[in-house]
Amino acid sequence: MQYQGRARIIGRDEHSNVMEICHRLAEENAIFSMNDDRVHAMMARAYDKQGGILAGIGPKGALEGLLFLHLTSFWYSDDPYFEEFFLYVLPEYRKSRNAVELLGFAKWCSDESGYPLFIGILSNHPTERKELLYERQLQAEDYKGRFFVYNAKKAKIKN
Secondary structure (H helix, E strand, O other), X not given: OOOOOOOEEOOHHXXXXXXXXXXXXXXXXXXXXXXXXXXXHHHHHHHOOOOEXXXXXXXXXXXXXXXXXXXXXXXXXXXXXXXXXXEEXXXXXXXXXXXXXXXXXXXXXXXXXXXXXXXXXXXOOOOXXXXXXXXXHHOOOOOOOOOOOOOOOOOOOOO
């Protein structure tokens, strides 16, 4: 079945725009410095369909937001699940429905595959609005949680 929303799979032909957005994401939220080679390698997993899915919103060359899902399993199990590495909408598009669309795509991936979706919020900015959005869109009833980070400092971005 084909996804019916505005989000779409992003391919290698949009890699330069993807990297621009990853740099903006790192500038805003990174705890650790960004290594472009590692990011290139992770994006290649999505482009090559090797356990990653990269979805975006916006026209080619002018992406407004990205979602990266990674297919993995917990350390104690072989059962797969989708781990959201990031869902990021550029600040100038945050009053749009782009985040809702990307969340819808993530839920669709989970529904279509039958694999659970693990998604969280980690930021050095206030997260209340994003938490409310996720609560409304995901309506997780059985399991809830939070991420806690101890002794982290905002990354100094190297260009």
